[in-house]
Amino acid sequence: MALDVTDLRSFYGSPLGETARRFVGAILARRWDSVVGLSIAGLGYATPYLEMFHDHPLRLFAMMPAEQGVVNWPASGPSSSALIDDSMLPLPDSCIDRMLxxxxxxxxxxxxxxxxEVWRVLTPGGRLIVVAPNRSGLWAxxxxxxxxxGRPYSRGQLLDLMRESLFSPIYWSEALYTPPLQRASWLRFAPAIERVSGRLSLPGAGVIVVEATKQLYRLVGVRRSRRTLSQFAPALAPALTPRPFGLGPPRNAARKQDGAPS
Structure with missing residues (x-):
């Protein structure tokens, strides 16, 4: 069951949610440092991270699935959020440069x-960033x-999913090493925990961040040949072939031909 949008908004309004937004947002800012003149869309509940690009891109909007619900975003000015069906995005082909x-x-x-659907609406060479829960992390x-x-992922599962959907991963990262606790004492040490754990590439991060590009051709994989029995052995005829009743020479005629007495 999908989370309700009010729960998501409440989480990102808390100190722990602000910590998550800051750490994950730092990775996004490094990857998409120049978005002037680009069209950016967020899918799911991406508004806490889209706010850092608000003054730079050509277009910026958020799409939220119907199961989750939608909120008005941004808080001031014209709304840039929409309620959508995530299996049929209301966008034309090749119109988005960056998707989060x-x-x-x-x-x-x-x-x-x-x-x-994300592949369809991305421009040739467009980029996608997925922030997914790490199945081996404490946050999941x-x-x-x-x-x-929801369904957490490992890096291998995300890699297979991306390749099957015609995306080529170009960057991997992890974030949220700090325990998911609202205690102020833990949050005070969160930057140090994140910095040391990231440098040492320790296991147990809360989320996996993968960036991928739209692949315009299908990878040539190993073909799985369908081998039949005829490839291993010659075709065999049945030893006994049934003959319909009433066809062929009578039994007595066959004996006469062999010289047998009638």
Whole structure:
């Protein structure tokens, strides 16, 4: 069951949610440092991370699935959010330069259909960033945060899903090493925990961040040949072939031909 949009908004309004937004947002800012003149869309609940690009791109809007619900965003000015069906995005082909999926892939009923739609609306060479819960991290094991709901992923699972959907991963990162606790004492040490754990590439991060490009050709994989029995052995005829009744020479005629007495 997908999270309600009010729960997501409440989480990002808390100190722990602000910590998550800051750490994940730092990775996004490094990857998309120049978005002037580009069209950017967020899918799922990506508005906490889209705010850092608000003054630079050509177009910036958020799409939220119907199962989750939608909120007006941004808080001031014309609304740039829409309620959508994530299996049929209301966009023409090749119109988005950058797509951000946050709280989307893990809650999608059909992840392949979702990524196929994202592939369709991205421009040639367009880029996709997915923020997904890490199945081996502590955040995915506790349902006190939005990252503890839905289907968590390992890096290998994300890699297979991307390739099957015609995306080529070009960058991997992890974030949220700090425990998902609202205690002020833990949050005070969160930057140090994040910095040291990231440098040492320790396991157990809360989320996996993968960036991929739209692939315009299909990879040539190993063909699986369908071998039949005829490839291993010659065709065999049945030893006994039934003959319909009433056809062929009578039994007495066959004996006469062999010289047998009638």
């Amino acid at each position: 999926l946050a709280h989307a892939l893990e809650n999608a009923e059909h992840p392949h259909e979702l990524l196929s 094991r506790l349902d006190t945060t939005p990252f503890g709901h």
